[in-house]
Amino acid sequence: MDKKKADIVIDCSNLIILPGFIQTHTHLCQTLFRGQADDLQLLPWLQQKIWPMEASHDAATMRISARLGIAEMLKSGTTTIQDMGSVHHYDEIFDEAKQTGIRINGGKCMMDFAETVPDYLLEDCRSSLQETERLIKTWHNTENHRLRYSMAPRFAVSCTTKLLAESAAMARHYGCNLHTHASENRDEIALIEKRENSRNIDFLHKYGFTGEDTTLVHCVWLNEHEKATLQHTHTSVAHCPASNMKLASGFAPIIDLLQRGVNVSLGTDGAPCNNNHDMLLEMRLAALIHKPAYGADAITAKDVVHMATIAGAKALNLEKEIGSLEVGKKADIIGLSASALHSMPADDVYSQIVYSMSGHDVQLTMVDGEILMLDRELKTIDEEATLAAVQPALRDVVSRSSTL
Ligand SMILES: [Zn+2]
Numbered sequence: 001m002d003k004k005k006a007d008i009v010i011d012c013s014n015l016i017i018l019p020g021f022i023q024t025h026t027h028l029c030q031t032l033f034r035g036q037a038d039d040l041q042l043l044p045w046l047q048q049k050i051w052p053m054e055a056s057h058d059a060a061t062m063r064i065s066a067r068l069g070i071a072e073m074l075k076s077g078t079t080t081i082q083d084m085g086s087v088h089h090y091d092e093i094f095d096e097a098k099q100t101g102i103r104i105n106g107g108k109c110m111m112d113f114a115e116t117v118p119d120y121l122l123e124d125c126r127s128s129l130q131e132t133e134r135l136i137k138t139w140h141n142t143e144n145h146r147l148r149y150s151m152a153p154r155f156a157v158s159c160t161t162k163l164l165a166e167s168a169a170m171a172r173h174y175g176c177n178l179h180t181h182a183s184e185n186r187d188e189i190a191l192i193e194k195r196e197n198s199r200n201i202d203f204l205h206k207y208g209f210t211g212e213d214t215t216l217v218h219c220v221w222l223n224e225h226e227k228a229t230l231q232h233t234h235t236s237v238a239h240c241p242a243s244n245m246k247l248a249s250g251f252a253p254i255i256d257l258l259q260r261g262v263n264v265s266l267g268t269d270g271a272p273c274n275n276n277h278d279m280l281l282e283m284r285l286a287a288l289i290h291k292p293a294y295g296a297d298a299i300t301a302k303d304v305v306h307m308a309t310i311a312g313a314k315a316l317n318l319e320k321e322i323g324s325l326e327v328g329k330k331a332d333i334i335g336l337s338a339s340a341l342h343s344m345p346a347d348d349v350y351s352q353i354v355y356s357m358s359g360h361d362v363q364l365t366m367v368d369g370e371i372l373m374l375d376r377e378l379k380t381i382d383e384e385a386t387l388a389a390v391q392p393a394l395r396d397v398v399s400r401s402s403t404l
Pocket of ligand 1: 269
């Protein structure tokens with residue numbers, strides 16, 4: 001471009017320029033709960049801590065939670081997220097994404113199985129579907145297609161077969177993605193085996209939750225038949241290594257899945273099970289944790305950059321628009337410091353990025369051609385005001401959740 005015709009000229013001579021990172025699984029509604037639910041396994045983590053706090057959000061605290069998470073993500077190079085909300089207040093998440101400029105595939109979480117869902121979050125199937133349809137009609141494909149809807153039943157344990165089947169049909173009717181947790185934890189699988197006499201992935205497959213439009217999150221405990229189902233249905237898997245270790249869920253068979261050709265992308269999951277949204281730290285973990293079992297070359301730094309970018313775009317069926325730097329694609333671009341002390345010498349750029357860097361190295365974040373962060377300064381979020389609002393918002397949520 002002619003320098004004289006550009007609105008802004010950025011000196012990128014000391015930056016590594018990449019497509020923005022794509023997180024295919026996170027929960028902005030939980031950012032406010034960071035540090036509130038440490039050292040628990042999945043089901044008690046949900047039942048004792050996360051569900052009461054999610055139910056205690058009001059519209060104002062939901063906004064603070066989302067803004068805190070988005071600010072952290074933009075400062076650490078994430079430009080697109082697939083987000084699962086709580087049952088209520090998803091308009092606030094979309095509106096925060098609209099205002100801050102991040103790209104989002106989001107959806108309210110759906111839970112209608114009375115025996116496993118506490119009363120304060122339980123929905124009936126019809127009202128859950130009606131609210132979801134209202135959100136789709138309000139937000140899907142708005143803001144130059146930057147805001148899109150991903151249908152989000154929480155997990156098989158919390159959903160009736162009617163909700164699963166009808167939500168899959170609704171997603172396909174409106175051209176939305178499907179996004180749910182699957183086979184994260186052995187107790188979760190045992191519940192489905194007892195209730196449905198079926199392996200979890202087989203059960204989800206039966207009700208429509210597999211295919212090129214579907215992201216199954218975690219997939220830690222799979223048998224060979226389930227791996228083959230994911231492979232043959234072209235279902236994407238979102239790998240969240242920090243969450244899997246922090247909740248003691250296990251090590252997902254990612255190398256097996258990659259060898260089968262399954263599309264595997266990455267996510268940080270919610271702040272209370274990570275406890276951050278730094279994609280570069282997640283990439284480092286994804287590169288390291290499979291080596292002891294599968295060998296040092298089982299997954300390379302270059303493989304992990306692929307998972308964090310174009311594989312994420314593919315999971316969301318957006319590979320023609322984002323996930324790589326090509327003429328004609330959206331300008332979702334990040335710049336990383338090329339010569340920091342901790343990442344020099346600069347011999348192999350993939351090695352620098354995955355094994356040596358963290359989110360603090362990100363100097364530029366652009367989404368759809370808009371500069372959202374430059375030289376560590378957020379352009380669409382008042383960082384100081386956001387930080388000042390965090391503790392009061394948390395106090396409000398904790399005080400309401402103590403009465404449940
Ligand atoms: Zn999750």
